[in-house]
Amino acid sequence: MLTKSLVLAVGCSALMFGCAEQPDERQEIVDNLVEAGFPANDIMVVDGKVYVGRDAEVSLAASREMLAQDNTTQEQYRTTNLVSPVVTKICINGSTFTGAFSTALDLAIQNYNELPLTFAMARTPSTDCSFTINAVIQPGVVGGSAGFPSGGLPYHTINIGGGLSSYSVDVIEHVITHEMGHTIGFRHTDYYNRSISCGSGGNEGDAGIGAIHVPGTPTTATVGDSLMNSCFRSFETGEFTSSDIVALTYLYALKDYAGLNFEYADARRTVSTGEWAPGSYKAECASGEPATGLSLNPSSRHTRLALCRTGNDSRYPHDGCYARYFSTSDSRGTIATGDWDPGYYKGECGSNEFVAGVAQSTAHEITAVLCCPGNVAHTSCSARVFDGQDSRESSTSGEWDAYNWKGECGSGRYVGGLSRSSSGGAPHALLCCSP
Template sequence: MGLGCGEPADETQEIVGNLVQAGFPSNDIMVVEGKVFVGRDAEVSLDASRELLAAGATTEEQYRTNNVVSPSLTKICVNGSAFTGVFSTALDLAIQNYAEMGLTFTMARTPSTGCGFTINGIIDPNMNGGVAGFPANGNPFGQITIGGQLSQYGVDVIEHVITHELGHTIGFRHSDYYNRAISCGSGGNEGDAGVGAIHIPGTPTTASVGASIMNSCFRAVETGEFTDSDRTALTAMYRPTVSAPALVSALASNRCLDVKDGNAAQGTVTQLWECNGTAAQQWSLTAQGELRSSLAPNLCLDVAGGNPAQGTAVQIYGCNGTAAQRWTVVGGSLRSALAPNLCLDVFNASTALGTKIQVWECNGTNAQNWYTR
């Protein structure tokens, strides 16, 4: 792919200016035939560049853009009429990857009924890879371009590339955007200033070869399937919102386990508060023993620092599968997996608003008994 010649149009200049102001390194921004790309394969529209600029900065790394698909969009379709043979098969498999995830949207190939938005698929015979762009205005990017030279690989690799490019259209950055050499063997940082590169709690903050379908470069041995971290990221971003019960303290019928100030930031402590039915007081117990908060996708009830000492505060943190986030219901108590006799406890058995929630040696008192409502 060669760089375009001449001066870019005014719209292109604005997109480039927005990206530079947002923190993307100028040497990672390419203008090709009047279109603007970052990370080599992610096209940025004018609307998307404005959304990135308006969203504000973050210093966290990895995975998603500030622009995401609106929860009101329930069906995304892909027009693959240009895809034939092995490319057609690979497109069906890529769409299936998303359709099987149980997300806020389903994905299907046209012709299909009920399409809320359609992504157009194009084959470029001169390309060995793919190109897509980021969401804007609550919709996915409207086009993926897949290289015809991928025919030298098997269907799994083509499925991988299509799945990867569809990932960009719904808001995923490269998982190794901060160091393309991880998957490409060479290359630098696509933009660690952070705007549009938000880490999703529960996913790795570092990348490794083969660990994500969203790595910058693909291998000849790709399976075309999501990895565990890909699935975690997808469910965190696009898991359907469901109502979950509150955990009511046996100390008083109007006192609930609550995330302080309804703040979804990792490390926010929990407290006892008047029951109010908000997401800050809704918890879902998973089959793995996690208590997931309804405040934000992929946030779990967590013993701070994984410290089993009595009196350690209990907080919310990105779900990570550790013993600090696993709980077992025994009668009315919630026992931590950190130690054999450690329970979720209300400090000093106080019913005062704002009382600290901690772990303490299990003692069977009402300070350690909870029920759902």
């Protein structure tokens, strides 16, 4: 079953022109849209403006442009305007969402927060919100609608149809995540041919908001291959696909940092060091990058993300690296730093070495750090205990793992060691050092 995911509530009946000025221009827009292949129920007039795809206003020039465009087959598209990097926390006011809708909103927010983006998302009430989006339930509507960024800010409202109550939480999560995607600048992946996911429909065109291909995404749109397809199915999972993640990270990845999620699989920016911790999940920075942070999930007690400071810094080569295991006792390349986390097992690289990777077992116990010789001196070291709260020497990397506890070394500093609990194996503290 294919279901339209964007339905716009209208003040006038679709295709009727008695309630606004300039009917001739509107009629030409409608005629152009029909010629471009849009079915009548995909074209609406609201307050004298014509909408296509049920979420994007179409100007006369844009409707004419649709007729001149060739159909392309590139998948991920964005609008001309995006969200500014100064927006570091987007809050969602979903105070009227209850039951499955409330659960789905939480899961949609989690979808974005699982990626190391320039912004975090949170439900209100929350502190330090850069911008707040109002989430509204529209009774009787199946699907949702939203707008696109303007002035560096997300669109201010997402409308979610109350008719989705007959669908699963995953489907509602899908629709909410989709609409949130529009607010930060994503077009439909099949905007050029809505029949791909909807079974009918044509080219939405530029629509005056831009349709810019996101590099690195697939060259074809396919049913089920993107959460940003125009229409949804009754069995959606609500999760981003791999191409969605590529598009998000291309547009909004942390600058100068890379977050590596190794909670359930390896996340390595290089494999040149070989299988240095067999049987464990490994996070590993690339050559020229030190590890600078680590996060811990408060409820599951799983280690989630390792943070690398990106760039080809000659002080941090990836040569002569080795694993230092410390799951049953301390394993330290130097004791000059003293007992910097009493009562916890410590893995610490030598005085001229830095941590380039971290390993955890499939049972989520920290097992080892990857130590690499570098042009570092292991000076001015201090422990940052992050089991229980964030403990960050700097926040310039942004909110790189929202809702999880983060330990992080400051600008120009690196991880020289890591401690873990003796019972359960959760990480406890980072040893931050200066080169």
